[in-house]
Each structure stands twice: as C-alpha cells, then as structure tokens.
Amino acid sequence: MSFDFPEMVTYLRTPLGDSVDVASMKILKESFQDAKDKNVIASPLGVLTLLAMESAGAEGENREEILRLVGTSDYKQLEDNYANLTKNFVAMDPSYLVLANKMYVSAQYTLNEKFSVVASRSYKSDVERVNFAEKKKTADSINKWAADKTKGHISSPVNEGTIDEDAALALFNVIFFQGHWHVPFNAEKTEKKKKIRVIKTTFIWWRLPYKEKGFRMVIVLPDEKNGLPAVVEKLSQRGILEDVFNLRPSGEEVALEMPKFEIQTSHNLNHILPKVNDNITLAW
The missing domain is CATH 3.30.497.10 (Antithrombin, subunit I, domain 2)
Incomplete structure (x- = not known):
C-alpha cells in the first residue's frame, strides 16, 4: 500500500489518555509474560x-x-x-x-x-x-x-x-x-505470503488512521527477529503515547505490507493485576 498520512487527521492528548496508556502497557507486559503463546491480544x-x-x-x-x-x-x-x-x-x-x-x-x-x-x-x-x-x-x-x-x-x-x-x-x-482505513489497502494487490518484508532499523513505527474520527492503529516492530520482549518492556516503562504524538508524516511514499491474522487469548487477571499494581506509579 502506498500512502502518506493526511494532516487533517488529528488526535487530542489528555491526562486520562496518558494514565490509560501507562496502565495499559503494564497490563500488556504482564499479559505477554504470563502467556505461554506469545501471540497475545x-x-x-x-x-x-x-x-x-x-x-x-x-x-x-x-x-x-x-x-x-x-x-x-x-x-x-x-x-x-x-x-x-x-x-x-x-x-x-x-x-x-x-x-x-x-x-x-x-x-x-x-x-x-x-x-x-x-x-x-x-x-x-x-x-x-x-x-x-x-x-x-x-x-x-x-x-x-x-x-x-x-x-x-x-x-x-x-x-x-x-x-x-x-x-x-x-x-x-x-x-x-x-x-475503515482512511487510505484503504488495494484489494487487487492482496496475495498469500509466508513472511513479511521488514526494513531493519531501530523501533519501526507506523501510524494508520481510520476514517472513524479519533481512531488509529499504531504498529511498533522490534529491530531484530526476537526483539519483541525488549519492545514490550520499554513501552511498559513509559507508555506509548509520547512517541505516538511525536510521529510525523514521512514526507515520502511508503510501501507497507500487513498480514491478515486472527488471535484469541485467555488471561487470568488474578495473576496479572497484582504484578501490575506492584510496578505502577500515579499518573494523575
């Protein structure tokens, strides 16, 4: 898919959003560590x-x-x-x-x-x-x-x-x-592939806006094949919004390949939430 990020898509940052961000990333980290299958939602x-x-x-x-x-x-x-x-x-x-x-x-x-x-x-x-x-x-x-x-x-x-x-x-x-994507993928270019082509760099960030106001998908990729735990750990310490709100249009045409996937996960919050509480600080 080739596109750029339209300037008309704007988002509002709030103290509540920051608080949800930090707690969410900590919950994600503990969910990731608690799960046997590391494909976690x-x-x-x-x-x-x-x-x-x-x-x-x-x-x-x-x-x-x-x-x-x-x-x-x-x-x-x-x-x-x-x-x-x-x-x-x-x-x-x-x-x-x-x-x-x-x-x-x-x-x-x-x-x-x-x-x-x-x-x-x-x-x-x-x-x-x-x-x-x-x-x-x-x-x-x-x-x-x-x-x-x-x-x-x-x-x-x-x-x-x-x-x-x-x-x-x-x-x-x-x-x-x-x-619905603000800039839809071209269905004619959809094809079956065994792997995704990724440019190697440090922390790849993609922001994909939806047509629905206020929503976007943010994709963060590690800089190496087995680098996901390090990404999750880093985001759990500071949240994701600081980096997301600093994202700017690349200024050039971007080719992005995304897989179609389905994930189901079951979490035991009795195990997860006490660990989150031990490592969280007040944000408001």
Whole structure:
C-alpha cells in the first residue's frame, strides 16, 4: 500500500489518555509474560473500566489498590473521567464501535443500592441476578448478552468452566471495533505470503488512521527477529503515547505490507493485576 498520512487527521492528548496508556502497557507486559503463546491480544481499556466501576462499591484498602492500579488517588476524578469516557463510547455509531458493561450478582446477595446506581448511571452497566451454581445457565446468559450487544461478533466469551459457583459478583465488558482505513489497502494487490518484508532499523513505527474520527492503529516492530520482549518492556516503562504524538508524516511514499491474522487469548487477571499494581506509579 502506498500512502502518506493526511494532516487533517488529528488526535487530542489528555491526562486520562496518558494514565490509560501507562496502565495499559503494564497490563500488556504482564499479559505477554504470563502467556505461554506469545501471540497475545489484550483489552486494557475494558479491564480498567471494570476496575473503575468496581471501585464504586469498594472501600478502604480495596479501593486504594484499585485507584493505584488505574493511576489516580482521587476517586471522584476517577468516576468522572471514566463516566465521561463510557458516555462517549456508548454514544458512538454501533456499526463500528460497541462498548458494553454488565454485572452479574449472585442471587444469594443484595446489591448495594448506591453502587447499583453508580454502575448504571456512570458506567451504563446492566445488572442481572443469577445462581452461579447453575453454571451452564449462567454461561449461556452471559454469552447471549455478549452476542446481542455485538451483533454476534462476540458470541462465546465464557463457558461452564469459567463460572465460579462461589462468586458473589462477576463484571463483564465487551468491546467490538470495526474501523475503515482512511487510505484503504488495494484489494487487487492482496496475495498469500509466508513472511513479511521488514526494513531493519531501530523501533519501526507506523501510524494508520481510520476514517472513524479519533481512531488509529499504531504498529511498533522490534529491530531484530526476537526483539519483541525488549519492545514490550520499554513501552511498559513509559507508555506509548509520547512517541505516538511525536510521529510525523514521512514526507515520502511508503510501501507497507500487513498480514491478515486472527488471535484469541485467555488471561487470568488474578495473576496479572497484582504484578501490575506492584510496578505502577500515579499518573494523575
């Protein structure tokens, strides 16, 4: 594909974006290190949104741990920021972006009314009471909700083995994005290849804007075949946005080859999040 980056595509940098950036890269690093298969996909925004929602019902040390991981010491600021973020995403055209949250509450418990109101108002979260001991029924309910919200694109996020019958509360987030390239690839030049041709240099960065306002794909390649761990480590220390916002059009025609790929990953956040919390600093 030959193209240049149009100057009309602009993006706004915010303190919340920087905070999400740093936490996201740390989650990605721990997910990468925790996974046996190093082809990893993670959705840190979904994780951070659920943690922000959970903090509304947490107190004391539990809330402090969540605030520290998300990257703030101010709960009110946290709720305001993530409420606005959720509101903006929910208002977008569902043909290309869907973000939805839902809480499943054990039938043995009554959800705190204040927490329920905040979850519904600030995070647009649905609430459903279930019997977690009925694992298949609960899994079927969750899968149906995910499929309905994403028009079938996310149809089976859980199975019976995922359900913990002793759970009191389970939080779920689904994100579906199907953007369109600002400068489309030429379908006539699509072909099967065994490998991708890459120019050897230090940290190759590509920024591919979408037609959908505010979205872009950023590709970062290592400077050697087995250099991905070093890239992930470096980005986890400083985030990615500083470099992304410093990117400028190359000023010349660029030939880019990208593969079509599919990745599925399952992460155990009970292993990952404590490691992230041990290595994160406040950003707001």
